[in-house]
Amino acid sequence: DTEVTQTPKHLVMGMTNKKSLKCEQHMGHRAMYWYKQKAKKPPELMFVYSYEKLSINESVPSRFSPECPNSSLLNLHLHALQPEDSALYLCASSQGTVVTGELFFGEGSRLTVL
Amino acid sequence: GQQLNQSPQSMFIQEGEDVSMNCTSSSIFNTWLWYKQDPGEGPVLLIALYKAGELTSNGRLTAQFGITRKDSFLNISASIPSDVGIYFCAGPRNSGNTPLVFGKGTRLSVIA
Numbered sequence: 288d289t290e291v292t293q294t295p296k297h298l299v300m301g302m303t304n305k306k307s308l309k310c311e312q313h314m315g316h317r318a319m320y321w322y323k324q325k326a327k328k329p330p331e332l333m334f335v336y337s338y339e340k341l342s343i344n345e346s347v348p349s350r351f352s353p354e355c356p357n358s359s360l361l362n363l364h365l366h367a368l369q370p371e372d373s374a375l376y377l378c379a380s381s382q383g384t385v386v387t388g389e390l391f392f393g394e395g396s397r398l399t400v401l
Numbered sequence: 402g403q404q405l406n407q408s409p410q411s412m413f414i415q416e417g418e419d420v421s422m423n424c425t426s427s428s429i430f431n432t433w434l435w436y437k438q439d440p441g442e443g444p445v446l447l448i449a450l451y452k453a454g455e456l457t458s459n460g461r462l463t464a465q466f467g468i469t470r471k472d473s474f475l476n477i478s479a480s481i482p483s484d485v486g487i488y489f490c491a492g493p494r495n496s497g498n499t500p501l502v503f504g505k506g507t508r509l510s511v512i513a
Contacts, residue, residue, distance in 0.1 A: 291443075320500055329489055329503035330444065343500065377443050389434065390491075390501055392443035 290314050291393035293378050299399045302368060308396045310361040310378030316391075318384045319361040321353060322377040324395070330377055336361060337384045368400045404428075407490055407504030415512050420477040422507040424490030433466050433473040434491045434501065444489060448475070480511050 291312045300306050310319065318337045322330035335343035336355040344353075350372075352364040361378055375397050379390040407424045414420055424433070432451055436444035448459050450466035450473060457464055463476045477484055490504040 293443075327506075327508075329505055332494075332500045335500050375441075379443075384500075389446060389449055391446065392436075395441070395443045397441065 291378055291380055291391050293376075293393035293396050295396060296394065297397045297399075299401065300365065300368065301401050302370070304368075305364070305366045307365065308363040308376055308378075308398070310363075310393055311359055312380040312391070313359055314380060314382075314391070315358075316380035316382050317358060318381045319355065320379040320381075320390065321361070321363055322379060322392075324375045324377055334363075335384070342384065365398070368398075370400050373398055373400045405490055405492065405502060405504035407507055409507055410505070411508040411510070413510045413512060414480055416480060416482060418480055420480055420484070420509060421474060422488060422509075423472060423474040424504050425472040426492070427471065429470040430473075430492035431470070432493055433464070435462075435464050435473070435475045436489045436491060436503075438487045438489065438506075440486070447488075477509075480509075482511050482513055485509055485511050 294309045320335050321333040323333050324330045332345050333347045334353045339355045350367045354362040375395045377395045378393045381390050405424050405426050434449050435447045437447050438444040447462055448457050448464040453466055453470045454468050455466040461478045465474055487506040487508050489506045491501040494502045
């Protein structure tokens with residue numbers, strides 16, 4: 288069983304809706320990540336939080352807004368999304384950002400934008 | 402940025418056969434990771450490699466960190482139906498730092 292928990296597992300939203308994806312880990316990891324994965328493609332990095340501070344934003348559109356309320360939680364706020372934003376959104380965590388490099392992934396939130 | 406070239410793109414094998422897939426890069430990697438992803442799930446770490454030449458096993462899986470630090474392979478022995486999925490190689494995007502960059506994946510199908 289994964290120790291990174293993501294909710295909801297599935298989300299359908301309209302282009303005018305506001306919704307949030309949530310991620311939680313209790314491994315004491317200090318780095319957390321959001322990845323986006325389209326069908327038959329590898330995961331693509333969106334954001335990295337290190338010690339609760341945003342350290343990397345991969346030029347993600349502002350309609351995606353990450354938030355790290357504490358070291359165990361990571362949210363992704365969604366607003367005014369487009370149909371092409373439909374994808375599997377993966378949360379991951381690691382002990383730190385200096386490699387060992389082992390990222391632990393959640394099961395993902397499958398997002399469909401209508 | 403660093404890119405990982407993974408091959409083959411897909412494989413169809415009979416149950417019981419051995420499988421080999423590899424990953425190469427034009428850049429040096431200090432860490433190689435192999436993940437498996439089942440449909441609709443997140444990637445699960447299979448094996449992590451940290452030293453050039455390192456050979457590591459995890460059950461029926463064996464992976465090696467190439468001597469040049471620019472390649473790695475993953476072998477699966479005596480495949481079973483639950484080996485079906487997508488296998489990704491991955492490494493730190495910048496030397497010494499996460500996050501990871503992923504290869505494009507090898508899709509494995511096992512025919513019973």
